[in-house]
Amino acid sequence: MAGTPAFDYDWLVIGSGFGxxxxxxRLSEKGxxxxxxxxxxxxxDADFPSSTWDLKRYFWAPRIGLKGIFRVTTFKDVxxxxxxxxxxxxxxxxxxxxxxPARFFEDPQWTGIADWEAELAPHYREAQRMLGVAVHDHxxxxxxxxxxxxxxxxxxDTYRKTPVGVYMxxxxxxxxxxxxxxxxxxxxxxxxxxxxxxxCPHGAKNTLVKNYLWFxxxxxxxxxxDRTVLDVRPLGAPDGSDGYAVTxxxxxxxxxxxxxAQTLRTRGVVVAAGALGTNLLLQRCRLGGSLPRVSxxxxxxxxxxxEAILAVTVPxxxxxxxxxxxxxxxxIYPDPTTHIETVTYGKAGDAxxxxxxxxxxxxxxxxxxLKLLKAIVRQPGRAARLLWPRGWSRRTIIVLVMQTLDNxxxxxxxxxPFGAFGGVRLQTEQDPERPNPTFIPVANETAEWLAxxxxxxxQSSIMEALNIPSTAHILGGAVIxxxxxxxxxDGRQRVFGYENLLVxxxxxxxxxxxxxPSLTITALAEHAMSHxxxxxxxxxxxxxxxxxxxxxxx
Numbered sequence: 001m002a003g004t005p006a007f008d009y010d011w012l013v014i015g016s017g018f019g020x021x022x023x024x025x026r027l028s029e030k031g032x033x034x035x036x037x038x039x040x041x042x043x044x045d046a047d048f049p050s051s052t053w054d055l056k057r058y059f060w061a062p063r064i065g066l067k068g069i070f071r072v073t074t075f076k077d078v079x080x081x082x083x084x085x086x087x088x089x090x091x092x093x094x095x096x097x098x099x100x101p102a103r104f105f106e107d108p109q110w111t112g113i114a115d116w117e118a119e120l121a122p123h124y125r126e127a128q129r130m131l132g133v134a135v136h137d138h139x140x141x142x143x144x145x146x147x148x149x150x151x152x153x154x155x156x157d158t159y160r161k162t163p164v165g166v167y168m169x170x171x172x173x174x175x176x177x178x179x180x181x182x183x184x185x186x187x188x189x190x191x192x193x194x195x196x197x198x199x200c201p202h203g204a205k206n207t208l209v210k211n212y213l214w215f216x217x218x219x220x221x222x223x224x225x226d227r228t229v230l231d232v233r234p235l236g237a238p239d240g241s242d243g244y245a246v247t248x249x250x251x252x253x254x255x256x257x258x259x260x261a262q263t264l265r266t267r268g269v270v271v272a273a274g275a276l277g278t279n280l281l282l283q284r285c286r287l288g289g290s291l292p293r294v295s296x297x298x299x300x301x302x303x304x305x306x307e308a309i310l311a312v313t314v315p316x317x318x319x320x321x322x323x324x325x326x327x328x329x330x331x332i333y334p335d336p337t338t339h340i341e342t343v344t345y346g347k348a349g350d351a352x353x354x355x356x357x358x359x360x361x362x363x364x365x366x367x368x369x370l371k372l373l374k375a376i377v378r379q380p381g382r383a384a385r386l387l388w389p390r391g392w393s394r395r396t397i398i399v400l401v402m403q404t405l406d407n408x409x410x411x412x413x414x415x416x417p418f419g420a421f422g423g424v425r426l427q428t429e430q431d432p433e434r435p436n437p438t439f440i441p442v443a444n445e446t447a448e449w450l451a452x453x454x455x456x457x458x459q460s461s462i463m464e465a466l467n468i469p470s471t472a473h474i475l476g477g478a479v480i481x482x483x484x485x486x487x488x489x490d491g492r493q494r495v496f497g498y499e500n501l502l503v504x505x506x507x508x509x510x511x512x513x514x515x516x517p518s519l520t521i522t523a524l525a526e527h528a529m530s531h532x533x534x535x536x537x538x539x540x541x542x543x544x545x546x547x548x549x550x551x552x553x554x
Contacts, residue, residue: 010034014269023504149340233291300479312457338401412427484497
């Protein structure tokens with residue numbers, strides 16, 4: 001696959017999140033000409049929004065001019081939070097990097113392909129090194145409450161501090177690259193402002209632009225922002241062995257027939273557009289006849305990480321500021337399959353209060369809204385206070401609950417007329433055998449306990465009050481499997497039926513991880529890239545990122 005003038009690139013990577021950035025670096029190290037297409041814009045540290053009220057720079061809705069880092073996609077069965085921008089979800093994620101529990105590696109969907117815990121171990125270690133993982137050992141009032149909750153539940157021994165991708169040097173002090181022998185960018189010590197999920201303006205957060213993408217671009221990889229891919233089509237041989245034509249448009253274009261549509265020719269493609277983006281692109285290509293060999297299992301086994309997202313706002317006389325921390329700094333396991341974390345937006349997240357309302361218990365799509373109305377009537381004062389967002393984020397503990405349980409939904413394609421929005425959109429459907437939960441009892445119990453302990457106000461997300469659960473970690477749909485009757489990609493994340501076509505993002509993850517999945521997506525991409533042979537006679541020379549990866553491969 002050595003580059004020739006007939007192709008624009010040897011490999012084109014679609015997306016620049018965890019899987020895409022790993023792919024761009026490792027392929028460029030192997031001597032390939034690499035291009036990256038990213039739907040979002042490029043952000044410097046100084047470009048991040050001052051707060052979530054800065055709608056243009058925080059929220060993603062390009063058709064109305066919002067090109068920020070935070071995207072919300074709502075379906076009838078789940079509301080999905082995801083990221084955008086050069087660096088993908090790393091720009092606005094909570095920098096939490098756990099290795100998942102053994103249950104994940106033993107899921108029946110992919111057992112028998114490999115001993116995954118052993119197979120991925122060196123790649124987890126390399127991902128941790130590249131992302132600069134350190135254990136955050138600072139305790140704050142929310143940590144104290146979580147530890148107390150663990151004692152109350154009899155699981156105090158499960159409390160642990162969070163492994164995070166943050167430079168924990170002298171607060172506010174800028175130093176030469178501390179991670180890669182001076183070859184990376186300068187870094188500034190974390191100031192514990194808590195606004196990791198709004199975008200770190202200080203240079204402390206280990207986003208992908210400060211590690212994987214930093215080295216990929218210095219190896220010659222070309223990153224093009226603000227481009228959305230609409231089609232991937234084989235050139236010549238139907239299995240893609242002659243290369244691919246990749247068509248892309250300006251992000252926010254209303255139609256696939258946009259005037260600025262461009263086509264690139266590449267020998268290989270890595271699809272890494274995030275779980276939703278990859279499922280949408282591959283469904284569009286399969287239904288449109290560009291990639292008809294893609295397994296019919298595409299869109300199945302979509303996982304929400306079995307999540308619930310709630311909030312508790314404490315009164316001022318309990319604590320006036322809960323933000324002097326990183327976004328997530330501790331967690332407990334109330335039972336072996338459930339993981340609970342406390343989260344903050346820092347002082348910059350007041351606009352997010354609009355996504356929450358009074359706590360609502362279990363029910364249906366009819367009874368839960370009625371329960372909400374009843375709660376508002378019974379507690380009008382509390383309901384009214386939630387309508388005033390000033391100071392909400394500095395006094396609010398977000399409760400994030402994740403599980404390793406085997407539940408799923410499906411993403412089904414729906415064709416649209418006249419090529420609007422690329423001709424296809426996705427809609428959800430519950431898995432009839434293992435439906436995704438709309439209510440997790442221990443999540444509500446946690447919020448109620450915190451509210452009672454602090455005198456605060458427990459809150460459900462608006463969507464959950466409508467019986468639609470929320471997730472910040474959508475996974476699956478193009479999952480790893482033994483063959484195309486069970487999934488979309490093999491154990492090396494190669495799409496069944498095609499040559500030089502890989503999927504390297506959360507859509508390939510075959511089971512609920514039960515913890516924040518970014519490290520797992522990174523490790524899986526490292527594993528996939530380790531199996532791509534180098535370009536003939538060309539491997540990049542002195543590079544601290546490449547040299548460490550070469551040791552892992554050996």
